Each structure stands twice: as structure tokens, then as C-alpha cells.
């Protein structure tokens with residue numbers, strides 16, 4: 006129960022970074038204004054996009070489901086407010102590619118009218134499977150940034166036994182404070198959500214891990230735990246070291262256990278969920294509300310009034326910036342996510358999606374550091390929290406040695422950016438890893454496609470072969486029939502002159518003749534086919 | 537005594553299975569050159585014939601027989617050539633400049649207003665990616681099209697057009713940073 010009782014460990018590498026969180030935690034969470042227009046991307050999660058359930062002109066209510074999929078790894082999307090669907094088309098996605106993605110555009114009617122919700126008063130009257138279904142229907146995805154469908158994650162399979170549920174409130178990346186503010190203001194809901202997930206996976210303990218630079222959050226959670234006299238949920242204050250919020254790093258810190266390279270935490274009896282996700286689970290189960298909003302940190306030196314906002318999914322980023330006092334004159338770069346793992350956006354006319362935790366506006370002019378050759382100093386390897394060899398990965402990735410780079414566990418890289426941060430040669434290392442990863446995925450897709458094409462091609466060849474054979478067979482039959490007819494005719498001709506003879510003799514003669522004819526015919530046939 | 541029995545039993549079993557294995561490997565020997573299979577597995581299966589062979593497998597056979605060079609497949613580009621060079625343990629052969637980079641992936645679509653339903657394209661398509669019947673309008677199943685463009689020349693009304701494969705955020709790739717630094721020799 007007491008915080009100090011928990012023993013902690015240290016993960017390999019990592020960095021102490023300046024947190025810069027205080028600039029956005031001065032005021033409570035602000036509710037963003039209801040926008041006139043919501044642009045809701047159909048695909049906001051890892052996995053399959055769902056099929057559309059609405060069409061242009063439809064009236065929708067707040068919380069109404071607008072996509073649905075039968076795929077296991079998927080999450081539906083809901084209308085974030087009531088209004089009319091005015092367009093379904095491609096709009097720019099908040100994605101490093103800047104490409105377009107299919108979106109449902111809703112013109113809000115200002116009433117913000119909910120669909121009928123089905124709250125659950127007594128959670129434990131429902132089975133874990135029923136609760137998973139509620140979570141699936143609510144469209145909940147991991148809100149820490151990965152956006153993996155939660156209903157899938159809380160179902161580690163019948164053979165897995167979850168001992169401990171870890172709730173990730175580390176929020177280790179500089180500037181971001183949405184989880185901090187959420188823990189401060191929604192501690193009761195958070196504890197409720199933790200209890201639900203704990204019940205679902207029958208975990209004996211629940212640890213809520215919070216970095217020690219967020220004492221207010223720890224205090225708020227501790228108060229709720231004490232009030233409710235809970236004995237299986239514990240809040241643990243952990244040292245502030247980036248990236249302690251990484252799933253594997255957090256597990257190491259709390260339990261000393263290492264997740265196997267291509268394994269899952271459930272393999273060692275653990276499940277990790279983000280604090281925001283736990284609150285979303287509470288809302289989905291207890292209140293019956295789908296995931297239609299989230300808390301976003303709008304921060305950075307380039308924005309006038311850094312703050313945390315509760316935002317409807319589909320709200321334009323430009324409106325959030327505007328409601329946060331607008332840009333400073335020297336604002337020069339908009340980043341989605343934090344300074345370490347986020348990516349630059351080309352425009353702010355992009356919708357907020359479920360996985361967007363932070364908008365960071367920088368004001369330092371982008372200095373393109375002169376990249377120097379790698380001097381093999383090894384600094385990168387000493388800070389890599391995944392215990393990789395970043396300089397090797399970099400060489401293999403830059404020489405497109407995609408097989409070897411995987412042998413060096415490229416896919417264990419969490420793209421934390423520690424290596425690039427300390428590299429004295431200013432090599433943009435993470436960019437090389439991202440390049441190699443997407444390249445390998447693309448080759449994998451190509452391979453699947455070409456295997457498929459080979460099968461289709463072989464099938465077509467076989468079909469043509471079969472058709473050829475069938476045609477030949479038909480031709481042969483036709484020929485045979487023709488011959489028979491000929492012989493019959495010939496026989497008929499021969500028969501006519503010899504009348505009034507013993508019919509038996511005639512029959513024998515005819516038969517002999519037929520045999521001769523046949524022989525002759527065969528010969529001619531043979532010679533003709535020899536030609 | 538029991539040890540002896542165990543040894544005899546085990547020996548008989550192993551002899552039996554040894555014979556069985558030997559027999560099956562002769563009896564059920566699958567025709568097909570494993571080298572050709574391995575080469576074919578690396579080819580893009582576009583089945584376009586640009587390698588001057590009537591498809592990927594014939595090209596694979598020609599490579600295996602030492603009749604063709606490993607740089608003749610434009611859709612595969614440099615990646616395929618390097619993979620082949622690695623597989624066969626032969627020196628990489630440079631591609632013609634125009635083929636050095638794997639070309640942009642394309643598929644075709646049929647302008648359905650113009651199509652007269654002659655079925656010629658169906659016959660040309662190596663992977664049955666075209667749907668249609670005589671005197672009916674035809675259409676391409678985009679997910680099956682390999683972009684070989686073999687259906688284009690037979691079309692009497694020129695209603696088949698090439699379009700690039702659409703890149704979605706999910707299939708988009710990060711590019712290699714421009715400032716590629718040279719690595720010191722290992």
C-alpha cells in the first residue's frame with residue numbers, strides 16, 4: 006500500500022531530459038469548444054479499417070457508431086457530436102506521410118445530443134467476455150500513442166495468466182502532460198477503470214506507475230485508493246528517466262523482468278495499459294460512453310497559452326491552437342506527439358485522432374545539424390534502452406542490408422531517439438530505422454503479393470493446359486464418329502450389288518470387307534497423320 | 537537381457553524407417569528443380585515477359601541453366617538482382633540505367649464506357665485479374681493485377697490505361713535520410 010514499499014530496478018541506458026511539463030500544467034483541463042465541423046478519419050488504429058455505416062446526408066447523434074468491422078484487430082469509430090454527415094471523402098491525415106485518408110465529415114448541430122447509452126451499474130454481474138465486447142464496441146484503442154485496439158490487448162488468451170496489471174502513468178516524454186492532468190483530475194475514474202481491467206484479466210495486483218516528477222498525480226491517486234481502502238491497487242512513484250514509459254522499460258523498472266525479444270508482456274504474466282485507456286474503459290463500461298474525446302496537451306514555446314484540453318475526436322488542430330491563444334510570431338514547427346518520438350506536421354488543418362496526445366509548437370528555427378561520419382564512439386549503444394547496437398543498425402539500414410538489420414533486432418527498437426540525441430556526429434539515426442522498418446514491411450507485402458500472383462499464374466497455366474486437352478479430346482471423338490459413318494456408307498455401297506445370295510455368306514463377306522476397309526482407312530489415316 | 541531386446545527393437549525400427557524413408561523419397565520424388573524454385577521465389581511474379589522469357593518461371597529456368605543473366609527483370613530492379621546474386625553466389629551485374637531503381641508500381645484500369653467486350657484482354661492476362669464475358673463490359677480486379685501491362689496491346693479500342701498503385705498512409709514508406717554519410721570500412 007505504501008509507495009516506498011515497492012522495490013524498483015533500473016533499465017539499461019536512457020537519458021535524463023529536461024521535462025518542460027510545467028508550462029502546460031498551470032491551469033486545469035479546458036474543454037475545447039464544440040467545433041462547427043468534425044473530420045473523423047475512418048482508420049485511427051492499428052489493424053483493419055471498418056466499413057462505413059453512414060452516408061452523406063445522414064443525421065447522426067453523439068456517440069453513434071459510424072464504422073464497423075468484423076476483423077478481430079479493429080476498433081469502430083463513432084460520431085463525436087450530433088449533426089449531419091456532409092461529406093465522406095479523402096482528407097489529409099495526421100500522419101508523417103501527409104497523405105490523405107478516408108474521413109467522415111460531420112456538420113455539428115450544436116445540440117451535442119447523445120445516442121441512448123447503456124450504463125452498467127454492477128460491473129461484476131458481467132463476464133469478462135461481455136466486458137471485452139463493451140470495450141470493443143466503444144472503439145477504445147491504446148491512448149498512449151500506439152492506438153492498438155484495447156479489446157484485443159485485454160484478451161491475452163486462455164493459456165496466459167496475468168498476475169499483475171500495470172497502469173502506465175509514467176509519461177516520460179518532455180512537454181507532454183495530458184496523462185499527468187488526467188490522473189490529477191480523473192483519479193476516481195482511473196481507479197474504477199483499473200478495477201474493471203483487473204477484474205477482466207483476473208490480475209491479483211494492479212500497479213499504477215507514475216514518474217516522480219508528478220507528485221500531484223501520485224497524491225490524487227493515493228487519496229482515492231485510501232478513501233476506498235483498496236488493497237490490490239497500488240500507486241508507485243518511479244524515477245524520472247526517459248524512456249521509462251516504454252512498455253518493456255516500465256516492466257523492467259517495476260518487476261526486474263525482461264520481456265522476450267519477440268514475446269508479449271502476457272508471456273511473463275503482465276499486462277500494461279495506459280492511464281488514459283483505463284479512464285476510457287471506465288467510461289465505456291460504467292457510463293456506456295464510446296471513445297469520442299481525449300485529452301490533448303497543446304504546448305511548446307511557440308504557442309501563447311500552453312494547456313491541456315479535452316477534445317472531441319475530429320476537431321481541427323488549428324482550432325485548438327487558436328483556443329490556446331494562437332501561435333507566437335516565432336513559432337516555426339508543429340509536432341504531433343513529443344519532441345523525442347513525435348513527427349512534424351506540414352499543416353494544422355488536421356483532425357485530432359484517438360492516438361494524438363500532444364501538439365507541440367517549437368520556436369527554435371530548425372537548425373539542420375551537419376551530419377558527420379560515425380566515429381564509433383559507442384555513445385548510442387550505452388543509452389539504448391532496448392540494448393541494441395544503434396551504430397550497427399545504422400550501417401545496415403543505410404546500406405539496405407535488411408536481413409542483417411533484423412538479425413540485430415531492428416524491430417525491438419522503440420524509436421525513442423536516445424541514440425540520436427547523444428550522437429556526437431548528429432546522425433539522424435531514428436530516421437534510418439524508420440526507413441528500414443517501412444522498407445521491410447513493404448518487401449513483406451510485395452512478397453505476399455507475388456506469392457499470390459504465382460499461384461494465380463500457375464492456375465491459369467493449368468487451366469489453359471486443361472482446355473487444350475479437352476479440345477484435343479473433342480476433336481478426336483469427332484474424327485472417330487466421322488470415320489464410322491464413312492465405313493458404314495462404304496459397307497452399304499458394297500452390299501447393294503450382291504442380292505439373292507445366302508444372307509449368312511453375305512454377312513460374313515460384309516464383315517470381312519469391313520475389316521479390310523478399316524485396315525485401309527487406318528493406313529490412309531496413318532499416312533495422313535504422318536504428313 | 538531387456539537391454540538387448542531394447543537394442544534389437546530400436547535397431548529394427550530404425551532400419552525399417554530408414555528403408556521406408558529411402559523408398560518414399562524415390563517413389564514420391566517430386567519433379568521440379570529446387571534451384572529453379574528458389575530463383576522463382578525471388579522474382580516479382582509480374583509475369584510481364586520483359587526479361588524476354590514468357591514469364592517468371594521460364595526466366596528462372598533460364599537462369600538456372602546458365603542461359604540468362606540475373607539483371608534482366610525490370611520490375612524487380614536492383615533489389616531482385618542483388619537477391620539473385622546472393623542466392624547464386626555470383627557477382628552482381630549492373631542493370632541498364634533506366635532499370636536501376638525498381639519502377640513505380642502500377643496497375644491498369646479499363647475505361648468501361650469504351651470497352652466492347654471482345655475478351656482479348658482476359659486471354660492476355662497472366663493472372664486472371666480481368667472479369668468479363670463476351671460482349672459485356674470488362675473490369676480489372678485491382679488487388680490481383682500485377683501491372684504487367686500485357687492486356688494493353690491486344691485491346692482493339694485502347695481502353696486500358698496504366699495508373700500508379702495508390703499509396704495509403706499504411707503503405708507509405710519513410711525515405712532514407714538525404715545526408716547519407718559514408719560509413720567507415722568495417
Ligand code: SF4
Nearest residue numbers: 379380382383385428
Ligand atoms: S553515437 Fe553516433 S558516432 Fe557514436 S557510435 Fe553511435 S552512431 Fe556512431
Ligand code: SF4
Nearest residue numbers: 389418419421422424
Ligand atoms: S531509437 Fe532505437 S536504437 Fe536508438 S536508442 Fe532508442 S531503441 Fe535504441
Ligand code: SF4
Nearest residue numbers: 582584585587592609
Ligand atoms: S521481367 Fe517480368 S516476367 Fe520476367 S522475371 Fe521479371 S516480372 Fe517475371
Ligand code: SF4
Nearest residue numbers: 651652654655657691
Ligand atoms: S481488350 Fe479492350 S475492348 Fe476487349 S474486352 Fe478487354 S478492355 Fe474490353
